[in-house]
Every structure is written in structure tokens, then in C-alpha cells.
Amino acid sequence: MAAFSSSSSSYISHIVRIRQENHNALPLRLRLPPSSIGTSMDSGIRRRPTSESQSRTRLGVGVRAAGNLAAGTSNWDAWKPDLGSKAPSLSDIFWPSAGAFAAMAVLGKMDQMLAKKGVSMTIAPLGAVCAVLFATPSTPGARKYNMFMAQMGCAAIGVLAFSFFGPGWLARSTALSASLAFMIYTRAVHPPAASLPLLFIDGAKFHQLKFWYVLFPGAAGCLLLCLIQELVCYLKDNVKF
Structure with a gap:
């Protein structure tokens, strides 16, 4: 029983080491905190997004909202005269x-x-x-x-x-x-x-x-x-x- 527990711990340590090596190979901006590598594998809990990914999500939502607002504005502009063109003589x-x-x-x-x-x-x-x-x-x-x-x-x-x-x-x-x-x-x-x-x-x-x-x-x-x-x-x- 002790041998089985020892082999299991050794296997898990081996997997964690491999994941650590793969993590180190990633660009710095894509790395997760080192403490979350083993925890995410052992507990099966999904990783929380980094602050950068959250910022990108918020930026994407903002861009879409601005696009919808601009589309609504352009639709209303079709009901208005073209004030940007030069007045006819x-x-x-x-x-x-x-x-x-x-x-x-x-x-x-x-x-x-x-x-x-x-x-x-x-x-x-x-x-x-x-x-x-x-x-x-x-x-x-x-x-x-x-x-x-x-x-x-x-x-x-x-x-x-x-x-x-x-x-x-x-x-x-x-x-x-x-x-x-x-x-x-x-x-x-x-x-x-x-x-x-x-x-x-x-x-x-x-x-x-x-x-x-x-x-x-x-x-x-x-x-x-x-x-x-x-x-x-x-x-x-x-x-x-």
C-alpha cells in the first residue's frame, strides 16, 4: 500500500514538473501564477482568467457596444438631410x-x-x-x-x-x-x-x-x-x- 502511494505521488510530481516546463516555455504575458499549475490539475477547478484577459473581455464588450451605438446613429442619419455636403448655389x-x-x-x-x-x-x-x-x-x-x-x-x-x-x-x-x-x-x-x-x-x-x-x-x-x-x-x- 505504501509502495502504491509512493508511486502515485511520484507520478503526480512528474506530471506537475512537465506542466511547469511547458508553462515556462510560454510567453510571459500568457503565464499563470506558478501556484495554480498543480492545483488546477489536482482539484479539477477551472483556472480563473488573468487580469489581462478580463481587460480584453471588457474591451471587446465596449467595442461591440460602441459599434451598436454607431450603427443606430447611422440608421437615424438616413432620415436627416446631408448636412456635411456643400450647400447648392x-x-x-x-x-x-x-x-x-x-x-x-x-x-x-x-x-x-x-x-x-x-x-x-x-x-x-x-x-x-x-x-x-x-x-x-x-x-x-x-x-x-x-x-x-x-x-x-x-x-x-x-x-x-x-x-x-x-x-x-x-x-x-x-x-x-x-x-x-x-x-x-x-x-x-x-x-x-x-x-x-x-x-x-x-x-x-x-x-x-x-x-x-x-x-x-x-x-x-x-x-x-x-x-x-x-x-x-x-x-x-x-x-x-
């Missing part, structure tokens, strides 16, 4: 507004010429295009590729949806979802173009155009608006007041 307001007036005036004159055919160039999507081109010319939605690709593609989708499903909610839902998928896939996101399929499906006067609707009035109107946009951008840059 009078010319920055006047020229885009004048460009929109000129665009609608020219389109209205074209409507008079096309009145016998029962179609109109003054459609709601072109009003949204004016806002994009004249007010935010540097945004992705104002790129010429995005505009023409989206206008023509979404118009074609509207014609196809009407051909397959006729007028109604199914055609509108299918056309709108397909238009969004098309713009994302072609990297040609242009928000006003999403209304073209709905305009065709609900506008009986456009049904006679069939696939000519791809070019008229959306694409043709955008071509005119691009020309006016160039004039508006030139005046904004060179005629300031």
Missing part, C-alpha cells in the same frame, strides 16, 4: 430646373406632332430620367450604358409579359421582377426604367407599338434628354451665380 438649382422645363417643353411639342398616331412622348418615366440626369449626373443611374440598356431591356420585358399573361397583376409582377433581375445581371441599374413595363401593360395606347416600344418612346426620349443634359452640365460648370 443658386445656379446649381436653376440650371437643372431649367433643363427639366426645356425637356418637357420639347417632348410636349413632339406630342402635338404625334397626336394623330395616338401615342405620347411625355411619359412619367422620362420625368424620373430628368431628375437622374440633371440633378445627379455623377451617379451610376445616370451613366449612358445603364440608361439605354435598362430602358430597352425593361421595355422588351414589358412587351413579353403582356404577350404571355395579358393585362393584370400577374403580368405586372412578372415584368417588374424580371426587369430588376435584368438590370442587376447586366450591371445596368437605372431606376426609372423599372416603370416602363408597367406603363406598357396598363397603357392600351402603347399596345399597338408591340416591340417598337423598345425604341419608342423610352429610348428615343432618353436620347433627347442626354443632349439636354450635356447643355445643363456645361452651364452648371461655366455659368455660376
